[in-house]
Amino acid sequence: MAAPGQVRRKHVTNKEKICNPEGGCTCAGQAPGAAAAENISSRRNFLKSTSMLSLNSLLGTAALMTMSDDAQANTAWAEWFQGNYRLMSDEEKARARARLERRYTREYGKAVTVDGTPPQEGVLMGYALNIKKCIGCRRCAKACVEENNTSRGKDQEIEWIRVLKMEKGEFSQEKMNQGYPEGLGIQVGGNAYSPAGVVMEGEHYYQPKAVPEKDSVYMPIACMQCEKPPCVKVCPVRTTYREADGPVVIDYNWCIGCRMCMSACPYWARRFNWSDPNLPKEAMNPVTHYLGNRPRMKGVVEKCTFCIQRTRKGRYPACVEACPVGARKFGNLLDPNSEVSRIIARKHVFRLKVEQNTFPKFFYFMD
């Protein structure tokens, strides 16, 4: 329903429906000439086929009236042939957004807004996460789904945030040189039963009755909004790019679905819509941004945008608000009084996979 391509396909199937009764009609037209003796039956056939034809043509007309409605056809046409969002003029951008608003409003049965607020001067969005506080409750991941109109349900569930459960390391002096863990060729110190240090492997599917579990640490991972994003470097159509205030965004309409960015991302932050996203009408969040949480279509890549539809309007990202332990912090890296700047100034901070030269704007910290 969401993809313009699908509108097109639907159009074709309707045409086929209209074609069928036409075929039936020609058959019925031959019948009276062929057998005069079977007058009654042929008349019955004739009546039957005529009624079928009229019914079908009624259906067909109805379908034509809804499907080849000028505005809708124009919308589909315009969406197929619109340019790269970054290269559009302001006027074209506004037109593209208005088009989408009309389509989403019709599809989801409520007033949907597609925002296009540009980056603010003097803002560089940054994120900090207290890895010692995280209890692994996954509320951030679910809040993200609520906010960002991602696909849900059994067939295709997309979550932008992964929460990894990992064993709690121990770097005590006595244990550092005690042994090797089984199965892995890496010395992490400690022994097989009580390792020292943390080996980089995690569980996604942990499901205990209560969290946090004993001897576990949790590490939520989402898009790091790199300053030098590898995904942007590899995109062959330049549909994904870094915005001036920090977040790396995707113009879904320009995405060709090649998934190069997914293989380039060292953080496994990007998700692909293998089928039409399953987004229930009642659960759809009608406050959207063109580069953010507007409903996606089949065959495009999506990822965290720091909730661009909220943060451009001044509001915290949804995951920050959902975190019950206050482990998630968001703010302006250029403002020395912001929460993230204070954390970077005062706390022990690390970033994930800095050796990849990605310069993430997502800081893990401890206190």
Add this chain to the structure above:
Amino acid sequence: MKTTAFLLLCCVSASSVWAEPSKCFESRKGASEVKQRMIGENLPNVKCSPKTGAVLWWGDPFDGTVPMGDMPIADADYNRGKAVVKPRSDKVGLLPLCGETCHTGVLPSGFPVNKNPRQLALMHEAIALDATKLPHGRGAIWCLDCHHPKERNKLIDHRDNPVSFDQPQIMCGKCHGEVYRDWRDGIHGKRIGEWASTGTKRWFVCTECHNPHNVQHGERNRGIADHQPEPAPALPKGIKTADHERRQHGAGRH
């Protein structure tokens, strides 16, 4: 026996999944309940998790809030007019009775005003079964170190001034100064609303997340009670169990 218990558990968990929670909780179950309602067209005040009842999404982050009082430290660098809190008084069950029936300032006989740990009268068993061994402070502090001895619907600060239940940070900060400083600067604790350092924020006060009477409850001792986790993400297509990511070594097995 085992299978019966398992089936029972399944039924219980299934029913909890399908029953839409009428009452959700914001941060700590039993201490921050909030009712779902509509505050605009297609705009609920909160969206809650169908599994745990935890609030996942706020339609209006400042719904039901009041401006926060002044910080006890004069040069606190928060924006006074724009910091709001949600009043806690209506969440504290016994508060309307406290100070009205038993503790009216004229103390009932047999209840001396001193800080020596002793057993409490009825009505307090939900807070502490054995008041001589309060978990908070591991026996070093007692009720009247935090509660006002004469006005029981008030807390007390380090200069014996009464403190409202809506502003517990003034009282907690007297011992937990380092955490308090982080909280004041937005490093510790939770805030919702606007992210700009000059923006309006709803600050979550200490007792909204921590149980003040048993702060160290839970398996992993970090001051936060155990939470029920949200459901795990869907397994990749064609994979039936999560066995592939189970560790073959290490601390996870003990």
